[in-house]
Structure formats: structure tokens, C-alpha cells
Amino acid sequence: MTEQEATETSLVHTATWHTSSYSAERGECVEVSEGPVTGVRxxxxxxxxxxxxxxxxxxxxxxxxRRDLL
Incomplete structure (x- = not known):
């Protein structure tokens, strides 16, 4: 496992995840974590x-x- 993979694995388990406000109503939920890097799952x-x-x-x-949505 590379150092980057180890860091990402750690972030998956320790990050605070929240559901994107843009996906909750459609049932196609995406979670985002914010920190030194942004995670999406x-x-x-x-x-x-x-x-x-x-x-x-x-x-x-x-x-x-945002530009594509306009």
C-alpha cells in the first residue's frame, strides 16, 4: 500500500461525512468530507x-x- 493509499484509507474511517444537500432529495446520495483533502463517496x-x-x-x-448548471 502506498503512502497516499494509507492516508486515504485513514481519512475514510476518521473523516466526518455529511450528505450533499444536492443529492438527498433524489435518493442518489453522495457524502462529502471536508478537511486537508475533500472526500466524496x-x-x-x-x-x-x-x-x-x-x-x-x-x-x-x-x-x-456550477457553470454547467446555469
Whole structure:
């Protein structure tokens, strides 16, 4: 296991996760954790782990998503 994988595994278990306000009403729930990196996981398949993003990557994702919604 690489150092990054070990860090991400630790974050999955120690992070405070909350359900995205954009997904709760549709039943397609996504959880997000905020901290040194942003984690995203599927609430229905938590055992599959999570994706992690640096602050710059997360900002780019949100900016693109907001632009696409307009």
C-alpha cells in the first residue's frame, strides 16, 4: 500500500461525512468530507471507498459543475 493509499484509507474511517444537500432529495446520495483533502463517496456503497481531491481539484470541479448548471 502506498503512502497516499494509507492516508486515504485513514481519512475514510476518521473523516466526518455529511450528505450533499444536492443529492438527498433524489435518493442518489453522495457524502462529502471536508478537511486537508475533500472526500466524496456513495452512501449506498461506502465499502467501495471514496475519491479524494485536493483543494484546487475540488474548486475546479465545483466551478465547472456550477457553470454547467446555469
Amino acid at each position: 456513495d452512501t449506498k456503497h461506502r465499502e467501495l471507498g471514496a475519491l479524494f481531491f485536493t483543494a484546487d481539484e475540488w474548486h475546479a470541479f465545483l466551478s465547472t459543475t
